[in-house]
Amino acid sequence: MHARLLLFFLPLAALLSGCGARDDGSIPIAIIDNADEPFARSGSGRAAAAWDDATDEGLVAFDAYGRVIPALADRWIVTDDGTSYIFRLRDGNWPDGTAIDAESARRALSDAIRRQRGSPLGADLGRISEVRAMAGRVLEVRLNQPVPDLLVTLARPELGLLHEGRGAGPMRGSIAGRTGTLSPLNPEARGLPAEIGWEARARDIELTAMSATEAVQAFADGEVRVVLGGTIADFLLTDRTGLSRGALRVDDVDGLFGLAFVHRGGFLASAENRAALAMAVDRQALMEPFGIGNWEARLGMLPREGPTGRLLPLAQWRDMSLVQRRSTASARVAQWRSAHGDIAPIRIALPSGPGGARLFESLARDFAAIGLQTERVGFGAPADLVLLDQVAPSSDVEWYLNRFRCGLARRICIEEVDGLLREARRENPRAARAVLIDEAAALVEAQQIFISFGQPVRWSLVGGGIDGFQTNALGVHPLMEIAMQPR
Template sequence: MTLAANPHHRLTVRTGSKIGRLFCAVILLAGCNQRSDVGPVIVSAIGAPPAMVDPGRAELGGPSRLLLDSVAQGLVRFDAAGQIAPALAERWIVIDDGMSYIFRLREATWRDGSKVTAAQVVQRLRRQLAPRSRNALRPYLSAIDEIVEMTPQVIEVRLKRPRLDLLKLFAQPELAVIDERLDSGSGPFRINSRGKISVLLHPAIDPVRAVDDEITASGPEQSVQVIGERASRAIARFIERQSDLVTGGTFVDWPLIASATVAPANFKLDPAAGLFGLAIVNRDGFLADAQNRVALAQALDREALVAAFAPGWAAASQILPDQLDSAAAPTVPAWVNLPPEERRSGARARVRRWKETHTAPLTLRIALPKGPGSTILFGFIGAAFQSIGIEPRRVAMTETADLRLVDAVAPYDSARWYLAMACQRCGPAAQEALIKARDANSLAERAQNIAEADVAVEQDAAFIVIARPLRWSLVALRLRQWQGNSRAWHPLNALRDNSQ
C-alpha cells in the first residue's frame, strides 16, 4: 500500500513488503507498532478538506469544525475530557437564577497582534444569532435576549428564560469568534500553510505567557497538520504510520476499521451522548396511526444490530438516556418489557390488520447515508420489517422518505434537545408540549414541562430509538492526553503532553 510521501520525511516502512516484515520481526520486542514522538502531530479528519467557514453562512463539516475550533476560540471551549474550560473568557458567573451570564475576557490577540475586545466579540456573536444566520446552533439559543458589552473586558448574555446549560453551547465550534479581516481567530493555533487537502497549524503566541516579549519558538511537535479525507484513506494512512490520529469515525465507516489490522491499544470508542435511530417523517397511510408506528419499533432486534458493529456499542430503546433536566425519570416504551417474539408477533398483527383493509403494497422508504455501515444497518432494519410484512426500500438522505436516520451527538445536556430532535414530525399534542418546555419562565416549570413533553413524544411514537451514536478514533500512543468523552470531541491542543 503506498500513500503520498510523508511531508515531514519520517522513516516509513511498508509492513506488507518483505523488508517491512523482516524489520518488524527483528525489532518485535521493541514494539513494531510504536511511533516516535517526533515532528508535528498528523491528524486525519474524516470528511471534506478543512476550510475556514463562517458558521453563520454555511454548515460545517467535521474537518472544518476541527479547524475552526483550533484557530478561533469562543468564550469557552471543551478540554480533552469534554468539560468546559476557559477560552476568550478567563472566568464567568451565572446570576439571577440562570437569567444572566457574565464573562470577563482574558488578554487575547488576533493574528495581526491587535487586541481582542469585548465589542468585537459581542458583534460577532450577535451576527451568529441573527435571524438570517444559518448557524446550526441558533435554534437552541432562542432563550438569549441580548448580548451586551459592559466594559472593554466584560460581556453579559441576558436571557428571556432561565437556562443553566448554555456554556456547553458556547463551547461548540459554531460559536467560535472569527476575525473576518484575517480569516482567523485568536488561537490556540494559527494557520501556517494550506495544501489541497490539509492545513498546517502552529501554536499561537499567548500574550498571558509572554514575558518581556521574549517568546521561545515552539518546536515542531507542538504543530498539527489536519488532513480532510475519506475514511478508507485515513485508515490506510494510520496503518502505514503516516498519521497519529484518525478522528470523526461513525457507524458508516465501521466495517472498514473492523476489517483493518489495527492494534487494540490504538482503537478508541467514545461514550457519545446523543440519538441514533429513525425519525418517522411521513405520517400518511400506515404511519398515520401511532400504534402502527410503535409496531415498527417493536420489530427491531437492537441487540443483534449493535453486535454486528463495534464491541461496546450499547442498544437503546428510550429517547432520553438519563433524567437530565426533566422533573421525572425517562419514559420507557411499554413494549420494552415484552419478550422479543411477543414484540414481533404484535407488530405482525398490526400489519396484518392493515392489509385486510388496504390492497396497495405496504412499502416504507428508509433514508440512509452512503457507506458500508449503512448497508449493514439497512440489512437488519429491512429484515426486521420484512418479517412483519413490510417491504423496505433504501433511499438517499436527500430523497423523499418515510423514515430518516438521525445520528447526532448532543451539543448540550438538556432533555429538550433529545425530544426536539426526535420530534421531527410530531402530532399537535407533542409539539405543544415541547413549546411549553421551551418557553417556561422558571427552571422548575421547565423541568415539569419537559417531563410532560417526554410522555407526549413517546405516546406520539415519532421516533424509533436504536442506540446512542457510535463514534470511534484511531489514536497513536504519543497522543497521551487524548480522552474519550460524551461529546466525542477532541481539541487539537489537547492531544499531547507538551511537557514530555
C-alpha cells in the same frame, strides 16, 4: 473496549517510535470528510468544524477530556438564579492587533448566534435574551430561562468568535486543497503569561480530509498518526489486520441514534403502526456485527427523566419481550393489510459504506419478521425513515426535542410539541416551564416519531506517542490538545 482489539498486533516499529510526529516535528492527522471543499468556512462537515475549533476560539473551549476550560474568557461567574453568565475576557488582541474587549466580543458572539438561526443549535440558543458589553473586558450573557449546560454549548466550534472574519486562535494555519497546516500560538501571542519550555512542547498539525477508506489505510501504512471523525457508517473498516493494539478508541457518547419517520402516510399514518416498526427491531442483534463492547441499547428517544424530576411515561410495548413485541406488531400489520391492501416497501435512508449496508441487512430482517418489505435509499432520496446520528451535549430533554422542531425538521416534527416548547420559553416560573417540557416529551413518546437504537458510535484511531487525545462523553478531540506534548 472493542471486541476485536485482541486481534490487532502492535508492530515492533511502532513500539520503538513513540513520538508520533514527522521528521519536521508535525503530526499528520486524517479526518473523515468527503466534502469537495472540506475546510470551507461555510461548510458543516467534520473537517470545517475541527479547523474552526482550532482557529476561532470562543469564550470557552474543551480540553482533551471534554471538560470546559477558559478560552477568550479566563474566568466567569453564574448568578444564583442561573439566568446570567458574566465572563471576564483575557488580556489579548485579535489577529489584526486590536484589543479583545467586551464590545468587540459582544459583536462577535451576537454574530455567531445569529449565524445559527434556523438550525437545531439555534434552537438550543433560544434562551439567550441578550449579550451585553459591560465595563472594559467584562461580558454578560443574559438568559430568559436557566440553561445549566450553557458553557458546553458556548464551547462548540460554531460559536467561535470572529473579528474582521478571523479568529484569535489557539492555532493559526493555512489551507491547500484537502490539507491544512496548523501551528499553535504561543501563550504571549494569546495574551497569556509566558511558559518556560513551551516551544519544545508545541508541534504543528497537518490535517488532511480523506474518505474513511483512505484514512484507515493511511493509518495502517503509517502515513498519519491519528484518524478522527469515525461513525457507525465506517466503523467496520477498522476490522482489519495491520492496526496496532489499542489504536481504536471509541467514545462513550449519548444522543440520537436511530430512524426518524420522515413520511407518515399510509400504514405509517398512525402512531400504533409506527410503534410496530420500533417493536420489531432487535437492537442487540442490530449492533452485534460491529462488536462494540459496552454499547447500550435504548428503546426510547428521550432521557428517562424530565426536567420536573419525574420519570417520563413510556410506551407499554417497552416492557414486552422481543417475541411478544413482534407478535403484536405482526398482528397490526396483518390487520391494516386486511383492511387497506398491500403495504409498499418501507424506504430507509442510510449512509453509504459498510456500516450502512450492515444496518440495512439487520433492519430488513427485523421488518420482514412482522410482514413488511424494505428498500434501501440514499440520503436526499424520497424515504419513509432516515437515520439520525447525533451526539448530545447533555441529558437535557429540550436538546432532544429541539431536533424535532417544525421550523427545523418539517417532515419529522409535531406541531403540538412546538406549541408546548414555545409556551415553555414564555414561562418565568421554572416549575411551570418544566411541566410544559414534560408534556412535550410525553407527546413525542406517544406519537412514536423515532425508532431509537441506542448510543451513537464515535471512533478514532490513535498511534503511539499521541498524549493529547482522550476518549470522552462528548466525542470532542481538540487539535490544540493533540499538538501539545505534556509538561
